[in-house]
Amino acid sequence: MRVRPPLSPTLLRPVLLALALAHATTAGAAEQSAAFSEQETLRHFQSLVRIESTDPPGSEIAVTEYLTRVLQAEGIEVETYALPDQPQRPNLVARLRGNGSKRPLLLMAHQDTVNVDAARWAFPPFSATRDSGWIYGRGTLDDKDNLTASLVTILALKRSGVVLDRDVIFLAESGEEGAFHVGIKYMVANHYDAIDAEFCLAEGGSVRRVNGRAESVGIGTTEKLPRALSLTARGIAGHGSVPLQSNAIVRLSRAITRVADWQPPVRLSDTTTSYFAQLARTASDPASRARYQAVLNPQSADAAAAIAYFRQQEPATAAILSSTISPTLVEAGYRINVIPSETSATLDTRLLPDEDETTFLAAVTAVVDDPSVEVAWVPRDDASGASSPLNTEAYRTIERLYAAAYQAPVLPLTGTGATDSRFLRAKGMQCYGVGPGIDEEDAPLGYGAHSDQERILESELQRFVKTYYDIVVALAAP
Template sequence: MPVQIPSKYNQKFLQKPLLTCVLSLGIGFMCLGPSGTALAQQSIQASPESATQARDILRDLIAAKSIHANGSTRSAQMIADRLIAGSYSHDEVQVLAPKEYPTKGNVVVRMRGKRDAGTQEKPVLYIGHLDVVDAKREDWNFDPFTLTEKDGWLYGRGTIDMLGQAAAYVTTMLRLKKEGFIPQRDIILALTADEEAEGNANGVAWLLKEHKALIDASLVINPDAGEAAIKNGRKLYLTAQTSEKVFLTFGLEVTDKGGHSSRPTAHNPIDRLAKGLHKLSGFNFPLHLTDTVKLYFAGRSNLESGQKKADMLAVSLAKPDQAAVRRLSQEVETNIMLRTTCTTTEISGGHAENALPQRARATVQCRVIPGESQAQVEAQLRKVLQDDSIKISVITAAKPTPESPPSPAIFNAVASVAKRMWPEVIVLPNMSAGASDSVFTRNAGLPTYGIDAMFDDLDDSRAHGRDERISVKGFNEEIEFVYRLVKAIDKLPSK
């Protein structure tokens, strides 16, 4: 039985812009050569020179401790110095920061493409962030801001999110320059500030506002929005992310006149708020399947068997089976792909041990499916809470973001690289549950895709957590993947 793909993308996924890479029921995106035989695996380790160079860059980036309080200017300047030492001109490398936030530095490097074509095609832009979340030494088994190798792992804050990827991209830009590579069109790498902190100096947003011409592009690749998954030691898939859920946060509050704790009433703000939050905890928002999510489940089913495989195929159809939806809703990994979610993340209330509370507050954090509005989510919350005494306010407003259309050309380029490196891995379209800087480029009208091959364990993801790490082997493979991906993307037509 063939996989049913949303009709407006169905024929496009059967085209052959580079090589035959189709969404197959048996294996996901399968890439075949001209003779129809499966592509042979090639060597996937970075050269010793590239591996050493990338590790040195990663070491220095981790040591820079680019947390929100310190900023990223030191890291940006260090990268700029390496690029200029690697034969990039001062005109091709710039370190920029807002005047009011001088520590929030961004580095932008441009590799010039061919100039003899009649019309110059717009560049490809690669984006990533230099800042990391803070980490306390007492929480870790290693110094979080010193790159440490042990038992085949590289430990340090940012190894997986996303200084490791930044090091791989800088290494690729240096390698291409050393090789004398001239791309079809300009290649831009922008490594930026303030992605993790949600502060006032987000690098991508600031560059688009103040220096749009410097990073204007026809296509954007954001490795921070990509996902590559391992489970039980087995590489499963990597994604071409086309969209992400919208970040939206509400404040809930109940107030009362209070009084002596010996005279309780039915208007206790903590009790009323708790009842509302209990209702919310048991509520599922309505099913909302985007085209990307349907394609994701069609491909993802190839890694499963039995009922789960059947359920994933069932929800990829034009009319999803409701029993399948209910079963997939029981698991976090699949539930978050099916609908908007809202969950309580903070709560406070009361002011004294022997007094009735006068106030109770809660923070409710939502991740909204693209296409749903802030007003719709708020209306749904009011309906679920069923208590007009619970006041709802907006803490962080939604920034609606369009979906970048699932692109057969992009998927083919990614699959052609991935399949040569890891024949067993499938490539999936994806909608991220988390947020990234892609929200800014998509809202600026730049088609953006999250692509990365820094394989992370689905059962032991340590991004933002204790003892963040990446395997030495995985890091070396990422270096080679990035190099090959940049060259594969360069071959794509601009439209």
């Protein structure tokens, strides 16, 4: 999946740009990027988009074969790892060896994409057509941009012959779009030695562009954990002609409403504290600045008003403040004249990484406050949570080089969706989500990741790949 850019409804003030730039320089970046050409980036990107690798059904092997060919042609050794009964879904690992003075850096991207409805595309979805500055195709934003960036980076590093302080590992994984057992889960459980690293770069970040200008850079440092709760309401079955106070549909409706109206406890992390503190300084509109400031002290009366505002007007902001619940599935009733004895709802539940599941279940049960409604966890995803700190060499380097390349303030992001980085963070790896510039106006037009169509600005692809390379050089070969 692809995480959305940081959402701020207001323009950031120029003063912050000056601050961000004071720590940055672009001269080194331009020099380092000479190890590969824009033509090379474009060639690999178009080639990768042109290889269909939709999931389901899931067959990434043609992508793996392309990567293998390209890497081996430059003398880079490649290993592939696949479940024995899923040979068409391999995970590719390539490693450039360093002198071992630092622990490795992992570059991760996924080879699969979501599906397409070809009839909805102006250009064929696997054509990688260039038109008016855009490149069209499934995967252009998710995740063949990161796949290209990591491929070009490892090729260029090898070619440059530079002595590395640490191994640089490239992982092109399968199954990210819903089949983790063939991809990251398989690798973590069976071949973690092959990918173990101190830091990881992966999807989960992006640059928010408004009116053609980079407004802010979002670096993914943590994400919510997808879970599922069920509500099961029971009552007495009966004829619809005689209303019953015990009607299970009525009980379920009441329970759903209570849960949906509930604001789970707000709790800030280092990531959200830094995020809101920066917005409190830089949002152009005073009312927005006041709200971001208020929420930094979550127990205050001002915070309560701000949170209520976010729930109405900025739901993506509200969603990073607490664990959340969205009712998404309801099963109730089977014919017009029967009051059913049992009904149920499933709730899409997204936990803060440090949430305690037992405590949270007890809290939801108390909110429902009805012994005829059972609240329970149902199986969904078992990855545990962790956040990657902001005071690491990797985060500071990413922050500095993105600020230089995009001349915009850099904010740490809490992903409300999930990426494969959570499996690595759970192992103690510090993972940072990075991505290209995306026009805020483009997703509502239907061109976003997972949308009817998908496209990337060619200039933003190039800028992203260069920035990515510069980050890796700074971390592995300073």
